[in-house]
Amino acid sequence: AQRVTQPEKLLSVFKGAPVELKCNYSYSGSPELFWYVQYSRQRLQLLLRHISRESIKGFTADLNKGETSFHLKKPFAQEEDSAMYYCALGLHSGGSNYKLTFGKGTLLTVNP
């Protein structure tokens, strides 16, 4: 069965410091991986997806199939990055069936 693991529940860094939020997955096929973010009092929203290979708000994430990881990184954290971050694995399973499984989330706090 597919699984997404985010080993850190809490992560605290100072403004300007690099940040890395870890995500590991278990899935035997070709995964679709995403990072979603939830800012305080806001709904969940997509931050980035691995197929896009893009940088959003300074964040990047590289899919490493050998290590089954999709860590989220930013070289210089900002206070407004403080939020809950969820790694998610998307799976197609027959026809139009699609399922998105989330990790437990990492609460990032960027201190001034």
Next chain:
Amino acid sequence: GAVVSQHPSRVICKSGTSVKIECRSLDFQATTMFWYRQFPKKSLMLMATSNEGSKATYEQGVEKDKFLINHASLTLSTLTVTSAHPEDSSFYICSAREGKGLVTGELFFGEGSRLTVL
């Protein structure tokens, strides 16, 4: 981006009653909608996946008779918590997927519904 709206945002009910939560995609057709439960420590648990016009697929451990899901149209899915008990108190979040088949569509999330069962 696309908008998903949930209603009500907060509901308080007595133990034993049933509560319905609606999830609507406002400006796109959602072939698939998902219902999640967010626990106090913020972890998200997928409860079920509903495809328009067919029965919902429930995750292991989720009682389908207790959490009734209906996806009658491409823009509306409902979650009914039947005979609610205090342990059902939680934050329920729906999301809708734009896109069909093997096309990877972004999921858009509703604002969530806080259920409190007294």
